[in-house]
Amino acid sequence: MRPLKLKLEAMGIKVLGWETRQVTGWGEAGTVLHPAVRWALHQEGDVIIDAGYGTAGAGTLHLLEGAGTASDLRVLAVINTARPATATVEDIIVHVRSLGRVDGLLNNTHLGEETTVDLIQAGARKVTAAARELNLPVVATAVMFELASFIGERDICGNPVRAIKRYMPMAFW
Amino acid sequence: MTGNEVVAWAALAAGADIMYGYPITPQNEIMHYWTRMAPKYERGFLQTEDEISAGFATVGGVLAGKRAFTATAGPGNILMQEAMAMAEMMRLPTVVVVTQRGGPSTATVIYSQQELNLTCFGGNGEGLRIVYSPSSHDELFLYTIKAFNSAWKYRFPTFVLGDGYQSKMREPVTIFDPEARGITMEPCRPMVGLSGLPGEERDPAHLRNTYNLEDELYEVLMTAIKEYEAIAPQVVEWDTYAVDDAELLIIAHGVVSRAARAAVVSLRERGFKAGYFRPVTLKPFPAETLRPLAARARNLLVVESAYGQLKRQVQAGLYGLETPVTGYLRPGMGITPEEIVEFVHAKELI
Amino acid sequence: MAIAAQPQMPRVWRAETKPHKFCPGCGHGIVLKALGEAIDALDIQERTIFGCDIGCSLLSWDFFNLDTVQTHHGRTTPVLVGIKRARPELVVVSYMGDGGAYAIGAQHLVSSASRNDLVTIIVVNNTVYAMTGGQMAPTTLPGQKTETTPYGRDARLTGRPILGPELVAAIAPPGAYVARGSIANIVQLKNFIQKGLQNQLEGRGIAFIEALSSCPTNWHTNAAATWGFVEKEMTAYFPVGELRTPEEGPSGRFQEVPARGFQS
Secondary structure, eight states, X not given: XXXXXXXXXXXXXXXXXXXXXXXXXXXXXXXXXXXXXXXXXXXXXXXXXXXXXXXXXXXXXXXXXTTTTOTTOOOEEEEOTTSGGGOSHHHHHHHHHHTSOOXXXXXXXXXXXXXXXXXXXHHHHHHHHHHHHHTOOEEEEEEEHHHHHHHOSBOTTSOBEEEEOOOGGGSOO | OBHHXXXXXXXXXXXXXXXXXOOOTTSHHHHHHHHHHHHHHTOEEEEOSSHHHHHHHHHHHHHTTSOEEEEEOHHHHHHHHHHHHHXXXXXXXXXXXXXXXXXXXXXXXXXXXXXXXXXXXXXXXXXXXXXXXXXSHHHHHHHHHXXXXXXXXXXXXXXXXXXXXXXXXXXXXXXXXXXXXTOOOOOOOXXXXXXXXXXXXXXXXXXXXOOSSHHXXXXXXXXXXXXXXXXXXXXXXXXXESOTTOSEEEEXXXXXXXXXXXXXXXXXXXXXXXXXXXXXXXXXXXXXHHHHHHHHOSEEEEEESSSSHHHHHHHHHTTTOOSOEEEEEOTTXXXXXXXXHHHHHHTTOO | OOOOOOOOOOTTBOGGGOSOSSOTTOSHHHHHHXXXXXXXXXXXXXXXXXXXXXSGGGGGTTSBSSEEEEOOTTOHHHHHHHHHHHOTTSEEEEEEEHXXXXXXXXXXXXXXXXXXXXXXXXXXXXXXXXXTTOEEOTTOOTTOOBTTBTTOOOHHHHOOOOOHHHHHHHHSOTTOEEEEEETTOHHHHHHHHHHHHHHHHTTOOOEEEEEEOOOHXXXXXXXXXXXXXXXXXXXXXXXXXXXXXXXXXXXXSOOOOOOOOXXX
16 A cells, blocks of 8 residues: 555645554554544544445444544445446445445446446446435546546436546555 | 455356355455355355364265355465365365465465465375466456366366465456356265165265275275376366467466566567466366477476475476476565566576 | 074164174164164154264264265264255264364364254264274273373373263253263163254254263273273263253353344
């Protein structure tokens, strides 16, 4: 993650978390929560929290101070319909319901380098249908920069498009 | 998706009935995904008390005539060998996915290619096993399905030898129903719990792995060995690239073969006659195919994330050939194409 | 002229593989007869899978007209658990000696007991590793001479005999059946085994029956001394009787706790 951390920091984004060298030897699975992460919700400005997978779902957020009371905390379920576990409207609904607190969905349908516009739009349809059933808003559809111009400002269901630049391939995992 | 998730979906697609498992990094997510999917598809799972019982429960599952499989790594792989030796002796179609980590002992949880010896020869016998070494998620999916078929068709314990990098990397993959690709799953037959009253309507199945005399054992072994040698040509798989006029032949397996291939492409772009050979099955080892290619080359370079485990197999298979064999041996370390090219030039292999 | 009466053998006994290979005076023949009678009484021959361990128990690999698998030392129970989980309609019997069950296979015993695995386990306890020549075993009595305790077992150095049924009785959840019988009382032993099979058939839980047995070969005892050892010496350490029936709870401290996840 280190090259990513440096790159983001160069862009003016503060990354809260450990450096690899700080946690070497602590064990293979989770580590002690970094104090800055624990108090992230008390930081000034916008904070983006990536909670990842696991049986706790949104419950992971309870590790953060103030998660229960933070008034502007929004929990978004990021859905990639190209993944088989969330490939159908029904699967998406079951998955989102298993997470616990969710305030909105975000369509992140992609296949890395093999993403197509049709795939993203099909994903948008599924996510929007699931959102309707769940009575949740679709906050946005994420589209890689390279394809954003082919879709425009809104996806086929009218959800706002957020053009994204992908840095994750730089991280090994 | 990650390689571990791929394996779980492949097992599902292959119609695996039950997984027996025990936690060890880096294969844990195979169990995580399987346990989430299993109830939806009416498949079974049992987390056992250790890899010994996971291996033996898998043995039980296949004896009962069900597609049973397990997954492990490192020290777990060592414990698994006891059950695999029983499977080898009794010709049981077990399927084990091994996600190699650093070794020996606990070492790292990350990656290596250091479990080749163990996975190919880890029992107290002759190593009558089938071992596939995939290098991409598409292959991980395909060869997990193939593993079930090879196991049930040929009745030798079968392994999918992955590694920690493949387990955790995210790659796009096409998952498919085997039937859609013309792959018919080999039917399963129970060895115990057959129908009919034993002793009256049929003979009871009396299965053992112990013998009293040298001759008895010899006969049993030679039958299995002859059968293994007979089916080897049907099972063996390999891949080559740019070998026709290759002066330097780079040999690698699994995920390292990607770097080897990229290194060959890079060398060729600068006019060097490099070629690449990749065993896809480590057992049976494609020595016969490799020999003529190795004979034509001026140098062989074995590249692996172990200290000579692949190199030893290559040299054993090529015994008598005069082409010098060099190794770029990096136990537990990932290998990039650039490193390989640098090494090739540093050692003046081409 | 009297015609010698043939002893009545269970229907599930396979005549073609007799005489069996057990030593004269070995208890295995009696325990297996009790097991055979129980299988006959319940009429489950067609779906019973018999698994045996390493050691003298392996000599039973062709004993019955039952599908049988001889496994590795201590691994019989996990193999049968693997079979049972894959095909629950089968009845699985795990047949081991005291070494396989209490030493090398102890962790499997503990885990199967905790899981209440639907398997009927029979442990033939003769206080020694017999097949390998009579070494000390988990159930060797203090002071008992064996090949690896030539001066008598020193409990301070090597521990006391393991009480297998007591261990299982303490940890298995309700529904388990646990008993200890003896070759000295075959009717009782057969009843215990039958109840153990019944327990599996009714899906209640694990069934565990230890059978006190004899090994005159490694004990170097004559007939009288052999019976004396089984009936007097062994019962002093290993009480005979039922320790758990399916209606009872574990004998250890046990509280039924309802399943719940974390509330979030």
